[in-house]
Every structure is written in C-alpha cells, then in structure tokens.
Amino acid sequence: MYNAKAVVAGIIIFVVLCTSPFWAGRTGQDYKKTGIVPPGDEKNCVENVTFMRAQHMRLLNEWRDEALRKENRTYIAADGKKWIISLQNTCLKCHSNYKDFCQKCHVANSVDPYCWTCHIIPGENK
Amino acid sequence: MNNSRRSFLKAAGLSVCALSGGIADVAGFPAAARAGIAPGRYGKGENALRAKRWAMVIDTRKFCGPQDYEPLVEACRAAHNVPHIKGPQEIKWFWTDSYEHGFPDDMNEHLNKNVRESAYPLLCNHCGSPPCARVCPTQATYQMEDGIVAMDYHRCIGCRFCMAACPYGARSFNFKDPRKFLPDPVPNPAFPTRMIGVVEKCTFCAERLAAGQMPACVEASQGRILFGDLEDPDSTARQALAAGYSIRRKPSLGTRPGVYYLI
Ligand code: SF4
Ligand code: SF4
Numbered sequence: 395m396y397n398a399k400a401v402v403a404g405i406i407i408f409v410v411l412c413t414s415p416f417w418a419g420r421t422g423q424d425y426k427k428t429g430i431v432p433p434g435d436e437k438n439c440v441e442n443v444t445f446m447r448a449q450h451m452r453l454l455n456e457w458r459d460e461a462l463r464k465e466n467r468t469y470i471a472a473d474g475k476k477w478i479i480s481l482q483n484t485c486l487k488c489h490s491n492y493k494d495f496c497q498k499c500h501v502a503n504s505v506d507p508y509c510w511t512c513h514i515i516p517g518e519n520k
Numbered sequence: 521m522n523n524s525r526r527s528f529l530k531a532a533g534l535s536v537c538a539l540s541g542g543i544a545d546v547a548g549f550p551a552a553a554r555a556g557i558a559p560g561r562y563g564k565g566e567n568a569l570r571a572k573r574w575a576m577v578i579d580t581r582k583f584c585g586p587q588d589y590e591p592l593v594e595a596c597r598a599a600h601n602v603p604h605i606k607g608p609q610e611i612k613w614f615w616t617d618s619y620e621h622g623f624p625d626d627m628n629e630h631l632n633k634n635v636r637e638s639a640y641p642l643l644c645n646h647c648g649s650p651p652c653a654r655v656c657p658t659q660a661t662y663q664m665e666d667g668i669v670a671m672d673y674h675r676c677i678g679c680r681f682c683m684a685a686c687p688y689g690a691r692s693f694n695f696k697d698p699r700k701f702l703p704d705p706v707p708n709p710a711f712p713t714r715m716i717g718v719v720e721k722c723t724f725c726a727e728r729l730a731a732g733q734m735p736a737c738v739e740a741s742q743g744r745i746l747f748g749d750l751e752d753p754d755s756t757a758r759q760a761l762a763a764g765y766s767i768r769r770k771p772s773l774g775t776r777p778g779v780y781y782l783i
Contacts, residue, residue: 440560441558441559441560445559449557452557453557453558456556456557456558457558458672458674459672460562462670462672463662463664463670463672464562464664464665465564465568465664465665465666465726465730466562466563466564467564467565467568467727467730468562468563468564468565469558469560469561469562470560470561470562470563471559471560472559472560478565479562482710482711482712483710508715511715511716512673512712512713512714512715513712514706514709514712514713
C-alpha cells in the first residue's frame with residue numbers, strides 16, 4: 395500500500411472521531427450529576443430504579459399502547475404490586491416535582507419530550 | 521494487489537453488516553423490542569365495565585329543547601377539558617343540532633311537528649364499520665374490541681382524512697392551542713388536554729368505563745340516556761330499543777352507528 399502509515403493513521407483518526415460520542419458516553423457520567431431530586435424515600439419506582447432510569451420512556455410507550463388500544467389500564471409489576479396506567483394520575487402523583495426531576499434530567503441529556511403539551515404538569519394548572 | 525483489495529472489501533462489507541446489526545440491537549429495534557419491555561403483566565381494572573359492543577340509546581322523548589341537553593354538554597366538556605371556541609373552529613364532542621341537520625336522509629315531509637322541530641344531541645356514533653378508522657394513515661384512530669372507536673392523540677399527524685371520512689361531523693381539528701381557551705385550572709385536572717394540530721372527538725368515556733363509571737353525559741342525563749351492551753339482550757340499552765321506536769343517523773351509509781335515538 396502507498397503511504398501506508400498516513401492512510402492507517404487517517405483511518406484510525408476517522409474511526410475515533412466517528413465513534414467519539416459513544417466513548418464520551420462511557421466516561422462515567424452519572425445521573426446524579428444532573429442534580430435531580432428523586433421523590434420521597436421510595437426505593438423503587440413501579441419497577442426497579444436501574445430499569446426505570448434506562449427504560450422509562452419505552453415503558454411509557456408500552457403503557458400507552460396497552461391502555462389506549464387494548465384497554466389494559468392496570469399494570470401488575472414484577473413484584474406483584476398493581477398500578478393504574480396513567481402518566482398524569484400515577485407517575486406524576488409520586489414524581490410531583492417536575493422542575494427538579496423530569497426537567498433537570500431531560501435538559502442535561504438534551505431531550506425535549508413534548509408530554510406536557512397535553513399532560514398536565516403537577517402544580518401547574520394546564 | 522487485486523486479490524487483497526477484494527478481500528479487504530469483503531471484510532469491510534462483513535464488518536459493516538455486523539456493526540449495523542449490533543447497533544440495531546443496542547437501539548432495541550429487533551423483534552425483541554416489539555414483544556414488550558416491561559417485566560410485569562397487563563390487565564383490566566377490577567371495576568372496569570365491559571361489553572362486547574358498547575352502544576348508547578338516547579330517549580329524546582324525555583328532553584324538551586336544547587336547554588335540556590345543556591347540562592350534558594357541559595358534563596362532557598368538564599370531564600374532558602373540551603375548550604369553548606366559537607365559530608367554525610369549534611371543538612365538538614357532544615353538541616345539539618336540528619332534526620334536519622342530524623337526520624338529513626329522512627325524506628318524510630309530513631313528519632310530526634314535535635319530531636321535526638326538536639333538538640337532537642349529536643356525538644361520535646362509534647360506528648360498527650368506522651370510515652374514520654379506515655382512512656387514518658397512522659392508526660391514530662382505531663376500533664377497540666368493545667366497539668369503541670378511539671384515538672391515540674400521540675400518533676395523530678393532523679392530516680384530517682378522518683374528518684373528511686366521518687359522515688357525521690363528529691371530529692374536530694385543533695386549529696389553535698386548546699389550552700388558550702380553557703380556564704385555569706382546567707375543569708378536570710385528572711384528564712389531559714389536546715395540543716394544536718390534532719383531531720379529537722368523543723371517546724364514549726373509555727377512561728371512565730375502565731374505572732367502573734358510566735359516561736359523563738349518561739350520568740348527567742339522569743336515566744334519559746341508556747348505555748349498555750348491544751350484544752346482550754338483557755342490557756338496559758337493548759331493552760329500551762325493544763320497547764320503543766328508534767332511529768340512527770344516516771343508516772343507509774352502512775357505517776352501523778352505535779348511537780340510537782328513541783323518538
Ligand atoms: S361517527 Fe364519525 S368519528 Fe365516530 S366512529 Fe363514526 S365515522 Fe368515526
Ligand atoms: S387527522 Fe389524525 S386521526 Fe385523523 S386521519 Fe389524520 S392522523 Fe388519523
């Protein structure tokens with residue numbers, strides 16, 4: 395190969411640059427850095443916290459489809475506890491501090507879910 | 521040289537394939553994602569009211585004029601945070617109109633005065649063959665097992681095909697942010713509002729049925745609207761239909777409306 399050194403170095407730099415977001419994400423950033431205040435002294439959400447931290451949006455999507463399409467409006471969690479499927483009336487009853495919980499983490503992660511154009515934020519009237 | 525380029529391309533192709541498969545896996549797109557993420561189970565509430573096909577029977581003989589329907593209209597508005605907007609951009613879930621407008625295919629010129637001049641409450645008919653659900657490109661409108669034609673506002677893209685398809689004018693489009701027309705606080709803080717750009721309509725109070733309550737308008741009607749299972753001959757709705765003369769809106773279109781009017 396001509397200019398093997400430069401080509402290989404170039405390829406390596408290219409790959410590192412392209413994958414840099416993945417590496418940056420693995421540098422041990424932790425949810426605590428966002429400064430969120432979890433509600434009360436509960437140890438678990440509907441499921442355990444690690445699952446909820448990573449998957450709450452997928453769980454919410456699944457809840458929405460089950461409740462709205464199949465009329466399954468009750469969720470029986472892995473620990474056997476029953477929950478009424480409702481973002482506004484179940485999730486937000488516990489997570490009642492929108493600014494210090496939902497918002498802080500969403501802002502820190504640059505995500506902008508538009509739940510609140512329809513669902514009512516606790517403490518706000520509409 | 522040629523040979524090594526060939527094997528380089530092969531290896532590169534294979535690794536791209538493997539990599540993209542891996543990425544899809546991380547992002548959760550393969551079959552496993554569709555099977556459900558939650559470790560728990562789903563079910564219906566203990567008090568949930570159930571039916572094979574929900575239907576409504578409105579005893580219009582027991583109402584005298586539009587003012588009699590006013591409390592029902594308000595009950596519906598309050599239960600679902602339906603805004604008051606005047607004019608053609610009005611949001612309608614449950615409203616009243618004349619016989620002529622509600623039942624335009626009745627050709628009887630000599631219908632008795634009482635029937636012809638009464639006001640009629642109109643709402644989504646939760647059709648057995650709903651044209652609105654057929655045309656919705658995103659499945660934001662769909663028919664559920666119990667016959668209720670429901671909407672998932674999350675999926676509505678506001679194309680308004682359904683409004684063109686519904687022969688009853690039962691759907692309204694949010695031309696403006698509905699929250700601007702709602703009081704603060706909203707009438708029912710337990711129910712969401714809608715947003716600009718989506719279509720909305722009556723839900724037969726699916727959320728109330730799930731909690732063991734009758735629809736808001738039925739409750740406010742003090743027995744003058746019956747709500748029950750059309751497939752159960754013993755239901756109050758079926759008994760009322762058997763005992764009186766009932767009509768439906770535009771039955772000739774074949775949509776099989778689920779709202780009956782006793783006249
Ligand atoms: S009345 Fe209109 S909106 Fe309701 S189910 Fe029938 S076609 Fe759809
Ligand atoms: S406006 Fe919304 S509900 Fe109606 S057809 Fe389009 S996507 Fe479906």
